[in-house]
Every structure is written in structure tokens, then in C-alpha cells.
Amino acid sequence: VSQVGGSSERVADLDETELIARFAPLLPFGDRTQIGPGDDAAVLAAPDARVVVTTDLLVEGHHFRRDWGSAIDVGRRAAAQNLADVAAMGASATGLVVGLVLPPQTEVAWVLGLAEGLAAGCGPHVGVVGGDLSAGESLVVAVTALGDLGGRRPVLRSGARPSDVVAHSGRLGWAAAGLAALEAGRAAEVGEVVGAFLRPEPPLADGPAAADAGATALLDVSDGLLRDAGRLAAASGVVIDLTAATLVDATLAAAAATLGADPLALALTGGEDHGLLATFPPELRLPGGFRPIGRVLEAAAGTRVTVDGAPPAVAARGWDHFRA
């Protein structure tokens, strides 16, 4: 017997067609969408004649907990982390597709909230153009994002050159502080950084802006600054020297003080903020929200990232999903 319409309505009470019929209208169509959801595949305009594509998973219990935030937050975050990867190539997002694995007891209201969050994360111009649903034991949100380079060269991780300025746009360490507070049951004490974890706001426009300004390398900081700067350094064959005094802002300092945490360690190792890390030739004026946080140095054996010229005092672990 179905319980239709009540707040306790579950995914198992609907068939797939009914669920899609309620989910799909909440999603944006997108400016570049020629054929939207409902056929075997969607068709998006790719005016640049190249397409940027990236995919990212959110798994319940690993990337989110339903009791930490709303379904809207999870949807926003699923969109944001993929859109940040598109921006980090110097491209503008054009569309998303979404695979959802839903335990049958998932509340329908939660799934509709997720759709609202995806829509909020995409904004009015990026379409959610397709998807797939399946039952499963745990909740998984699998998003793939497409983007258009608009004639720009893609900005890779491998182009940084000695004497380039290292710059960052976005938040550093906020999400990690927020996650630490959630895990400690102290979210109410540091609300702003908890919001930053639940609702990352990548500086999406700064990706194409960095490309236009002449960025030599560009990367989304999703796994922690040390780890992601290390990737950029390795790909470019250089050393990245970070300036400690530039990494901790007032919000992070206050949250860290409340939590008794080391703010510099949070800024260096905290993931999930989805800021953009770029390198620029030294003579350039930094575009958008980019602020200088260091300098590119010549390669040195065994060294990828230094802080004020010395090996960092914290380990560059960042996120690893398989090891405990």
C-alpha cells in the first residue's frame, strides 16, 4: 500500500517514471541544451568544437551525511565540485548529467530537495540534461559536467614556470574547519565554516578569467592545498613555495581558535573548498578574486611544495578514500 503525499513518502512508494516526473521539472534546461532529458541521450551545443568533461561522486557516509545538512546542500555540492573542475580548465560549464543510487527507503522529499540543490548549484544557464536512477544499498550522487572553452586554450596543471606568481581564488581551510566542527558535534559554534563545507561556492568565473589573463597552470583545490599544489608542481616540474602569512583569513582564524585547531594546518591540508589555484607570469595583474599566495621556484630533488622556503610542518595527506 502506497503512502502518497505524506511527509513519509518513500522512493519505494513510486515507480521510476513517477519519481522522474516529479524530479525532472525542478531541473534547469540550460542555455546550450538542444535536446533535453527524455530521449536516449541529450544534445548540447559545443560551439568551440571541443568539449570539456569531468565526473565526480558523492557517496553517503563518505562525502556527506544526511543528518549534517539538507538534501539541497548535497545537490549544490554535487554540482559545485563538478563545475569547479570545468572552471579549472578555463572553461564555462554547459550541462550536467546525474546518476542517482537511492535506497528504497529514501524519502521522496529528500530526492526532490537534491534536485533543487542541483538547480541552485547550476544556476539558470547550465542544464541538467539527463540522468539515471537505480535502487541500491547506499546513496550515491554521480555527476558528470560538460563545458565549453569558448576558444581558450585549456589551462593544464603542467604549465607553471619558475618566477611565476602562485595565486588562489576562493576559500582555504573553511570546509575542513566546518567538517571538523560537524564531526565534533560543535557546528553551532562555527556556523560560517560549516556552511562553507555544506555549500561550497567555487569561484567559477575565475577559471575562464584566469585563462584569459594568461594563467600558466590552473587547478581546483579539492584535496587540500599542499596535495593539490604538489600535483601542480609535479606536473610542471617545479617547486611551489607558499607564503604562510597569506593562507589564513580572519574567518578561518576565528573558527580554528574556537575549535582549538591549527589554522595553518587547516589551510594547508583541508579539502573540499574547491577554490582555484593558478600560476601567472610575474608581470601580470591578477584577475578576479585571485590573491598571491606564493612563488614558483626551480625544481629541486625530492621537493614539491615548501612553506616560507622550508618543508611544511604538516603532512600533505589530504583526502584518501580507501585508506582508513
Place this chain on the structure above:
Amino acid sequence: VSQVGGSSERVADLDETELIARFAPLLPFGDRTQIGPGDDAAVLAAPDARVVVTTDLLVEGHHFRRDWGSAIDVGRRAAAQNLADVAAMGASATGLVVGLVLPPQTEVAWVLGLAEGLAAGCGPHVGVVGGDLSAGESLVVAVTALGDLGGRRPVLRSGARPSDVVAHSGRLGWAAAGLAALEAGRAAEVGEVVGAFLRPEPPLADGPAAADAGATALLDVSDGLLRDAGRLAAASGVVIDLTAATLVDATLAAAAATLGADPLALALTGGEDHGLLATFPPELRLPGGFRPIGRVLEAAAGTRVTVDGAPPAVAARGWDHFRA
């Protein structure tokens, strides 16, 4: 303590970077790949200036069981079902991205087999250009496929017109017979159809061929012929009349006899074969592997699909992932 190199090596014994370093080299780069895996996103050529995109999930316990077939089979199937959706628009696939949710106790050998299967399913020209890995409670393979229309108009579900020929390319009912045999523990008795379930072979080239020949509507048959023909009929505002005598081939008839099943019911309701259902103007010569299986009729209230002019004797349920 890691168990490195042995047959019992598990995902939890490696970190994400190590696992990717072993997985990625097994995957095809692709003819259209400009920037492959390893940066924030991949870049694929989209010479048509439009891109076709579709996504499909395989969830362990719902779409596959590890004791039914090899990891290679699962990889091939994950690729095949997505490539079939691209073909069903009249497009040629250019690349895939893959999200993998892996329980930490998954054998590394299984994951590498999955990569081999993805490579086999893609062939040498379609790249696997990106992905994401996460730990999770159950195994999920989330594939997104991109394709290029090569100047063709996309062939939708909505273009069928009365008097068109209904045609099908590929297998009908084989996968359902194979699945029934696996569930009954009788796979050894009907090997060929079990292989068809584990290793679908969609007639990918027949998608663009149908578009070039002037197909008025085109659809991947993944959820059963009655259900998918019903979708085509609904989208086009017509009735599809199927000819029963054309639907059961010798392989299906033999397997159904062995299993004591109704072959016509398997052909009408069995999913997962990923054949292509098309409609063509009556004067056209059918391209590729298409065979006539029915006729498009004028819309009739309350009717979408008939068999030999009458309502089908079996229900058009097909697959539904949420209801028991």
C-alpha cells in the same frame, strides 16, 4: 599491513593514486581525445559543434552479481549500455568517463578486470578520458558517454508516422532468457543467452546508419520491447503494431524451450539486450542489421502497442528498479 601482489590484494591495500596508476594504463585514449585523464577535466574534440551525452548506472545486486560473470563482463556491459544510448541518437561515441564506488574489500584484480572490460567495450577509437573513485558500501559503476553526430540530425523517439515500418537491429529476449537461467542456477544449459546477458553487443554502427537512411524515430531497447516501443509510440503520438512471428529467433526459441519459458513473453518484456528500435518510411530499404518487426498505425485512444493487432497478452512491465 598490506598484502601486495598476491591474488588476495584488496582495494584497501592501495591508496587512490596507486590504484589509479594501475587502472588507467588499461584504458583506451581515444581518437577524439585532446586532453586525457590526469588533469581537472578531459578535453574531447566535438567536430560537429554539438555533443551527445548520456549516463547509466550499474549497481551490484541490482544490475549485476560478481558471482554471475567476470569483471571484464561488467566493464563491457557498462560501456555497451551507454554506447547504445549514444548510437540511439544517430551518433558515434567519442569518449566515456567512469565513476566507481568500491567497497574497500574489493579485489584489485576485479577492478583491473573492469578496466579491461571497459576497454573491450569501447574498442580502440573511443577513449576512457576521466573518472572518479570512492569507497562505499556497495559496488557502483557510473558511466557517462559522449558522442558526435557528424552532421546528422539527432533521431528522437518522437518522429514515427503512421505507415512507417517498425524495425529492430540486435537481439530480442536473449538477455532476459540468460538472466532467468542465471537466477534459476541453470546457466550451463543455455550458455549462449547467458553470454548475451553478461556481454550485450549493441549494434552500435546501426545507429548512425539508421539516421543516414532516414529513420523517423530511434530508441535503444533496454527495458523491454513493449515498454520501449510504448515510449516511442507515446512520444510520436502513434500506435506501434508488432508482428509476433518476427520476434522470436531460433536461439531464443531453443533457450525458452529448455527453460520452460514463453519465448514471445521474453522477446516482448525482456530488457538489457540493447538492440535498436527504429521506424522508417515504408519505401526505404532497411540499413545494416535492421529487420522489419511491425508497422506504425494512427493513434488510438488508450492504445500504444499491439501485437498482431491486439493488446499484448503479457504486461509491459519491463524493468523497474524501485518496486519489488
